[in-house]
Amino acid sequence: xxxxxxxxxNIKSCIILCGGQSRRMGQDKGSxxxxxxxxxxxTLSTLxxxxxxxxxxxxxEERIGKYKKFIDPSDYSxxxxxxxxxxxxKGPLPGILxxxxxxxxxxxLVLPCDSPYVTKNYISTIFNEIDKNYQAIVPYHDSDxxxxxxxxxxxIYSRNVIPEIEYLISRDSLHIKGLIKxxxxxxxxxxxxxxxxxxxxNLNRPxxx
Numbered sequence: 001x002x003x004x005x006x007x008x009x010n011i012k013s014c015i016i017l018c019g020g021q022s023r024r025m026g027q028d029k030g031s032x033x034x035x036x037x038x039x040x041x042x043t044l045s046t047l048x049x050x051x052x053x054x055x056x057x058x059x060x061e062e063r064i065g066k067y068k069k070f071i072d073p074s075d076y077s078x079x080x081x082x083x084x085x086x087x088x089x090k091g092p093l094p095g096i097l098x099x100x101x102x103x104x105x106x107x108x109l110v111l112p113c114d115s116p117y118v119t120k121n122y123i124s125t126i127f128n129e130i131d132k133n134y135q136a137i138v139p140y141h142d143s144d145x146x147x148x149x150x151x152x153x154x155x156i157y158s159r160n161v162i163p164e165i166e167y168l169i170s171r172d173s174l175h176i177k178g179l180i181k182x183x184x185x186x187x188x189x190x191x192x193x194x195x196x197x198x199x200x201x202n203l204n205r206p207x208x209x
Contacts, residue, residue, distance in 0.1 A: 012051040012127055013108035015099030016043060017092050017153070018067070019059035019085040030113035031066060038070055042116035044080075050123045051109070053079040055102045057095045059088050091174045092153060097165045100157060107137075112153045114202045122199050126156055126188065134186040135161050136179075139195060146187040151200050152176040 087094035
């Protein structure tokens with residue numbers, strides 16, 4: 001095994017999804033001001049000293065330009081890259097595909113831009129759950145049906161699931177849980193001790209703020 005491969009295995013990557021249309025909120029969520037700063041910057045600050053790179057997936061060049069105006073990569077301990085979603089307005093699955101195609105690590109933690117309550121403890125905990133025997137590390141709420149109560153947008157995915165995602169998209173099967181069902185998935189319990197339930201709260205409507 002080359003030093004380059006060993007190095008890539010140790011890289012902690014994060015994909016932040018900002019390509020949604022935010023219909024329920026009525027405005028772009030990632031750039032919304034929450035507690036005196038854009039919502040996405042809460043997540044970016046939490047990621048400081050926890051990861052090596054963040055791939056911010058946006059739906060077009062116009063939004064990339066907008067985000068570059070208020071996100072200064074030099075504010076963070078990791079590399080920040082802005083990329084355009086390869087398939088637009090098809091939900092988060094194509095955004096995950098775009099992110100995975102741009103990471104330099106073997107695995108990436110996927111986070112939505114509208115979950116400002118994620119903590120450093122969660123980030124380190126979920127990365128510690130990585131197991132080379134699995135293609136995804138997925139938290140779930142206590143239930144007999146782990147898939148049904150899973151949190152696929154706060155999960156880790158291996159870069160080797162790209163072909164599976166491409167296949168699902170080609171069939172217009174865009175549910176992320178459909179992907180999780182097809183691949184080797186390690187489920188991790190949200191026990192409200194090691195992993196807190198409040199970390200998965202997201203802001204979808206004006207009334208959520």
